[in-house]
Amino acid sequence: MSVITDILQLLLTANLWQVALVSAVLLLLPALGGVISERSGVVNIAMEGMMLTGAFFAVWADLIWHSPWIAVLVAMVAGGLMALIHAVVSIRFRADQIVSGIAINIFAAGLTVFLVRAIYGLQDVGHVVPAEALPNWDVPVLSAIPFIGQVVFQQNVVVYIALILLVVVEIVLFRTRLGLRIRAVGEHPQAADTAGLNVYLIRYGAVITSGLLSGLAGAFLAIGVSNTFVPNMTDGRGYIALAAMIFGKWTPRGAFVACIIFGLGEAIYANNSTIHVSQYLLSMLPYLITLVVLAGLVGRSTPPAADGIPYAAGSE
Amino acid sequence: MPFASVLFAFVVGAVVVTVTGGNPIDAYQGLLCGGLGVACTQGENPALQIANTIIFAIPLITAGVAVALPFRAGLFNIGAEGQLLAGAMACTALGIKLHDWPAVILLPTVLVGGMLAGAAWAGIAGVLKATVGAHEVVTTIMLNYVAQWLLRFLIIGGPLELRAGTSKSLPIGEGARLATFLPNSDTIQILGLPASVYRVHVGLVIAVVAVAVFAILLWRTSLGYEIRAAGQSQKAARYAGVSVRRTIIVTMLIAGAFSGLAGAIQIAGVDHNLTDKYFSDTTGFDAIAVALLGLGSAVGIVLAAILFGALHAGGSVMQADAGISSSLVLVLQALILFSIAANFLNAIRLRIPGLGQAPSAPAPAAVGAALMTEAAVAPPQEGTTST
Amino acid sequence: MxxxxxxxxxxxxxxxxxxxxxxxxxxxxxxxxxxxxxxxxxxxxxxxxxxxxxxxxxxxxxxxxxxxxxxxxxxxxxxxxxxxxxIGMVHQHFMLIPVFTVGENIMLGREPVVAGGIYDTAKARRDIQEMTRKYGLALDPDARTGDLPVGLQQRVEIVKVLYRGAxxxxxxxxxxxxxxxxxxxxxxxxxxxxxxxxxxxxxxxxxxxxxxxxxxxxxxxxxxxxxxxxxxxxxxxxxxxxxxxxxxLLRVEKKPAKPGAVSFRVENLTALSDRGVQALKGVSFELRQGEILGIAGVEGNGQSELVEVLAGTRKVSGGKVWLGDKDVTTYNARDEREAGIAHIPEDRRGAGLVLNYSIAENLILGRQRANSFAWHHILLLLDAIRKWAQRLVKEFDIRTPSIDVPARALSGGNQQKIIVAREMASQPRVLLASQPTRGVDIGAIEFIHRRIVAERDGGAAVLLVSAELDEVRSLSDRIAVMYEGRIVSIEPADASEDRLGLLMLGGTAQKT
Incomplete structure (x- = not known):
């Protein structure tokens, strides 16, 4: 049987789509954060590090307080604090935002492993018991719908939260006063400043929000999907989220579509027992798709005009 | 400024160690011993530690050049890691397939093969940037992952695998290996250890030549002039008759060749086969810090590479002697990056009363920002080709 | 009043x-x-x-x-x-966001909202119509700001300021x-x-x-x-x-021109702008040795694109360019320069100079592969470059402590002198001068005007583009008026300002 027909058959199973949605949400949350941050004019390639930090602190907090919700809160705060570093360095000190983002990612990778050793010694971090993990919840009635019910309404609570956040971010960015201001700051900070907006405040807010969302994604990964912390467990998801954001032309819904595609890719190779190709070659797929799409489609999309450019009040 | 950044990182690092219940003095003593062979407490051999530092520094120098050169053209090559792996894979594959060739032909073949593979890897990002404006930061990140998975494919059940379950490739032929400076002998004793443990190899010479080529290319040639011009202002470059597209592609090809060379040297000089150690290799990322800390200059790159080499070599000694996770080195590295990028110390100094106020005019641009210019942000618009 | x-x-x-x-x-x-x-x-x-x-x-x-x-x-x-x-301010460089609508730009910072912070488009529209009535400043609140002509964008700026109660x-x-x-x-x-x-x-x-x-x-x-x-x-x-x-001296002193043979000919030239719209819709003119042809026009009517096409930094989509009897239509910037076409670009700091390059480096910009400065087009001849730079700094009175300081450190006037020196020192057959005195001090303006006239008197054919109508009128021997990508008329140097103004607005080209 050929690979193509294997994959096509897989695509007809609700199981695959259910798993794909989980994978997609792990990308969607940081991607939404990226959209918000970059719409305000701050390039953010640090979602990877913020997410990893969130993952570690979610497990740490859950093992102490035995509550997934406290853990989520702690993870978001941890992601937010990493974002705050990125914000201070790139907004206050006007550093190169890509360098700062790379530094955040290295920092997170080092810090989490350092803390594992400092706190847990040579042993494992330990597993979160299922009762203290983020729960699955079947939506009454809706979860009974054939196919769709299993895919969308028999999911982890974080999946529902993420889908709600998707709608909220889309509305806030494009329908509200706040969104208008965020976009104004990202397009033309001088204009926003002379119109009386506080450019720095808006950018700080946007970057920290991206950290909160990435921290949430980290918590979902660590205490919703894996139930433990493993060094570097985010495994490039923050970077894939970045690519999804660019595919999606810096819009939440566009990013969501891209996340679904990547999520499907991940779900397909997770199911690779039925596909007869090296799982390592399959693992390349999302990255190759990204390259192909970048080559074909997205070259024409334009980021916010002031994305990546530090703002100095009073300079012309 | 770079010295202050390093100092800043060590001070903050000490705080991190203290807060988590460690002893920063022990930690840094371990680093110092492992990196520079001084202040050792557990009887480590200083000469061996210094040799290890040099071995770590060799690929960092070569890959550092691969990041610094695109910086000058306004390009951010985050893909040195992927290019390095491409070079290592090509070197290994050639070294295995052609293992019975004589060294005079095989050695240049594997090194040039590594350079070409690295150049091709980087060239993809260069072409995508020059033609459709795809941001090189994103494309090189993707290419890093592709290289990582390709590596796993090759040595786990793939064509280069030594034996099933080993996660190792076959060794490259004898003729594909770089000589070490000291005889590879277990009987000759040097400074209390067999000569074979000091593995400093000819790659050191290659790295020094690479950094010299970089400096001459950049400052003494017309191409270097054009690369720098394109990095400073694409408009000015076009005005000067420079094809920005061509310059972007050429720059990435050269940079990729340097990264690929770094990977090939690592295989030919140190490891002689691909192993799972490369799954978590970070040389290409460390090279970003090296290029930034070295301020993009040849001498700076060499000094920064030695520092990072020492940190690497020191990390394991610190972990063994002081019980502090070697990942503290990553934390230090990130702190150095923050500090250089943000130019904290400059900004803080201007705020100290009596030394003048912080200017409301734009502060001196951070290093990264100064090196990276519009080319890194905007896709090129080409209008150079005709009247 | x-x-x-x-x-x-x-x-x-x-x-x-x-x-x-x-x-x-x-x-x-x-x-x-x-x-x-x-x-x-x-x-x-x-x-x-x-x-x-x-x-x-x-x-x-x-x-x-x-x-x-x-x-x-x-x-x-x-x-x-x-x-x-x-207090309200209308900035020289408009503080408008091109991708926002007129309404969004005006409202930014004082946006009307309904419950939950949702932006109230309808009220924004009503408020702007109200402002329009009050001050007689007509605007379409739903138009995309970046698509408006400059005059209307300025109006958006003024309404924006008034809306804030200035x-x-x-x-x-x-x-x-x-x-x-x-x-x-x-x-x-x-x-x-x-x-x-x-x-x-x-x-x-x-x-x-x-x-x-x-x-x-x-x-x-x-x-x-x-x-x-x-x-x-x-x-x-x-x-x-x-x-x-x-x-x-408010006037430029110059002797009457002695035009020679036609040395530069442009036939039915067309080209696209950066945004992909037709910026040149068939431009034709002839340029003689020893004359200055001024191009008058409101900025954005194709002058910039015309000069870029002639200098080889923009692609041509149709038509021909002749230098003497050589077809230079498809030449790139380096070929053009080697053929004897010098170019003072309008964007001094962006295109004409690499601001972080030293003065010496800037003085070879565009000639970095020429035989006199690069051995076999590869290795830079640093000594030759230094000698050349020292000569030009002296000859063109560039005020600088040394040839090694970055161009960034110099005043606008001295920066422009670097470009003028570089472009004129090669004794060009054709000189394209675009906004040659924009933003420089009066002393430098006088100097640059004298040098341009000297080039003319030395036999070069000069094409002068300037947004300052006064400059065009005082330097040129003939004046071509551009409007919407075409030369609508070629006028004598003493054409009245009113007439030129009318032509610049696309008014009737009939003789008045």
Whole structure:
């Protein structure tokens, strides 16, 4: 049987789509954060590090307080604090935002492993018991719908939260006063400043929000999907989220579509027992798709005009 | 400024160690011993530690050049890691397939093969940037992952695998290996250890030549002039008759060749086969810090590479002697990056009363920002080709 | 015209001082603006006008000095404070977001919202229509701002300021991008605003306009106020002398041209703009040795694209270009330069110079592979480059401590001299000079004008593009007027300003 027909058959199973949605949400949350941050004019390639930090602190907090919700809160705060570093360095000190983002990612990778050793010694971090993990919840009635019910309404609570956040971010960015201001700051900070907006405040807010969302994604990964912390467990998801954001032309819904595609890719190779190709070659797929799409489609999309450019009040 | 950044990182690092219940003095003593062979407490051999530092520094120098050169053209090559792996894979594959060739032909073949593979890897990002404006930061990140998975494919059940379950490739032929400076002998004793443990190899010479080529290319040639011009202002470059597209592609090809060379040297000089150690290799990322800390200059790159080499070599000694996770080195590295990028110390100094106020005019641009210019942000618009 | 009998002082700035690293931009500056007047603030580029106004608008914080608005001392910490105090500013570079609608741009910062912070598009539209009625400034609130012509964008800026309830309007070089006719329309608007009780500060370096529109004038030079003048009692020469600090020759001295053979011919040239629209729709002209052909036109009518195409930095989509009998249509920038076409680009800091390059490096920009500077086009000949640079610095009077300092460190005038030196030193057959004196001091303007005329007299064919109609008229031997990508007419050097203005607006090309 050929690979193509294997994959096509897989695509007809609700199981695959259910798993794909989980994978997609792990990308969607940081991607939404990226959209918000970059719409305000701050390039953010640090979602990877913020997410990893969130993952570690979610497990740490859950093992102490035995509550997934406290853990989520702690993870978001941890992601937010990493974002705050990125914000201070790139907004206050006007550093190169890509360098700062790379530094955040290295920092997170080092810090989490350092803390594992400092706190847990040579042993494992330990597993979160299922009762203290983020729960699955079947939506009454809706979860009974054939196919769709299993895919969308028999999911982890974080999946529902993420889908709600998707709608909220889309509305806030494009329908509200706040969104208008965020976009104004990202397009033309001088204009926003002379119109009386506080450019720095808006950018700080946007970057920290991206950290909160990435921290949430980290918590979902660590205490919703894996139930433990493993060094570097985010495994490039923050970077894939970045690519999804660019595919999606810096819009939440566009990013969501891209996340679904990547999520499907991940779900397909997770199911690779039925596909007869090296799982390592399959693992390349999302990255190759990204390259192909970048080559074909997205070259024409334009980021916010002031994305990546530090703002100095009073300079012309 | 770079010295202050390093100092800043060590001070903050000490705080991190203290807060988590460690002893920063022990930690840094371990680093110092492992990196520079001084202040050792557990009887480590200083000469061996210094040799290890040099071995770590060799690929960092070569890959550092691969990041610094695109910086000058306004390009951010985050893909040195992927290019390095491409070079290592090509070197290994050639070294295995052609293992019975004589060294005079095989050695240049594997090194040039590594350079070409690295150049091709980087060239993809260069072409995508020059033609459709795809941001090189994103494309090189993707290419890093592709290289990582390709590596796993090759040595786990793939064509280069030594034996099933080993996660190792076959060794490259004898003729594909770089000589070490000291005889590879277990009987000759040097400074209390067999000569074979000091593995400093000819790659050191290659790295020094690479950094010299970089400096001459950049400052003494017309191409270097054009690369720098394109990095400073694409408009000015076009005005000067420079094809920005061509310059972007050429720059990435050269940079990729340097990264690929770094990977090939690592295989030919140190490891002689691909192993799972490369799954978590970070040389290409460390090279970003090296290029930034070295301020993009040849001498700076060499000094920064030695520092990072020492940190690497020191990390394991610190972990063994002081019980502090070697990942503290990553934390230090990130702190150095923050500090250089943000130019904290400059900004803080201007705020100290009596030394003048912080200017409301734009502060001196951070290093990264100064090196990276519009080319890194905007896709090129080409209008150079005709009247 | 407003009366100046009212003695209320709307704006008083006292002892304003602001130093930037290496330069004192404002040195104990005093400014008094009466309520209901149009007060002109004039001075050369770099005199400190913009700094002073940015201080008033809160964008820059002064080192010392105080500001009184309507007699009360105020502390302006940022634009928010300025807006709250009733100050509005129309910036030289519009503070508009191209991808936003007109409505969104006007409302930004004071957006109408309904429950939950949702932006209220309908109310925004109503408010703008209300403003339109009140001040007679027609605008479509739903248009995409970036698609509007410059004149309308300026109107958006003015409405934006009025919407914030400004009583004091600062206009920074508002006429720089306008045609004479658009300028007249703006002046009508300004007079109406004064009638409606507004106070206006008008920054300009165009003395005729200042004399036409203002009631009183404050002159700045090198960060200091050097004169307070009453418009009806002064004249251009007096203002110019105050601005520059010495008597200024307002005319260019030149002998009549002695045009020779046709050396440069452009036939039916077409090209696209950066945005992919047709910027040149069939341009044809001939250029003779020893003459200056000036191109007049409102900026954005294809002049920039024309020069870029001729210099080889923009692709041609149709037509032919001949240098003598050589077809140079498809030459790139390097080929053009080697064929003898020199180019002073309009974007001095962006295209003409690499600001972080040393003066020596800048003096070979475009010739970095020429035989005289590069061995086999590969290795730079550093000694030859240094000798060349030292020669040009002397010959063109470039004021610099050494040839190794970055071009960034030099004044605008000296930066422009680097370009002029580089382009003229190669004894070009054709010189393309685009906005050659924009933003440079009067001393450098005189120098550059003399050199351009000298090139002409030396036998070069010169194409001069300038947004300053006065410059075109005083330097050119013939004047071509561009409108919407075409040359609509070629006029003699003594064509009247009214006629040129009409042509620039696309008016009838029939003889009047």
């Amino acid at each position: 407003s009366t100046t009998t009212a003695t209320d002082i709307a704006v008083a700035m006292r002892g304003i001082t602001k130093a930037f690293p290496g330069v004192v931009a404002n040195d104990h500056v005093d400014l008094e603006v009466r309520a209901g007047e149009i007060h002109a603030l004039v001075g050369e580029n770099g005199a400190g006008k913009s700094t002073l106004m940015n201080i008033l608008y809160g964008l820059i914080h002064p080192d010392s000095g105080e500001i009184l608005i309507n007699g009360a001392p105020v502390k302006i910490g940022g634009p928010r404070d300025a807006i709250a105090t009733g 009583g004091i309007l600062i206009l920074d070089e508002p006429t720089g991008v306008l045609t004479p006719q658009e300028t007249n329309e703006l002046f009508v608007v300004l007079r109406d605003l004064v009638k409606a009780g507004k106070t206006i500060i008008f920054i300009s370096h165009k003395l005729r306009e200042v004399l036409e529109i203002s009631d009183r004038i404050t002159v700045m030079r090198r960060g200091k106020v050097v004169g307070h003048l009453i418009t009806k009692d002064t004249n251009q020469a007096e203002i110019a002398t105050a601005m520059v600090g010495r008597a200024v």
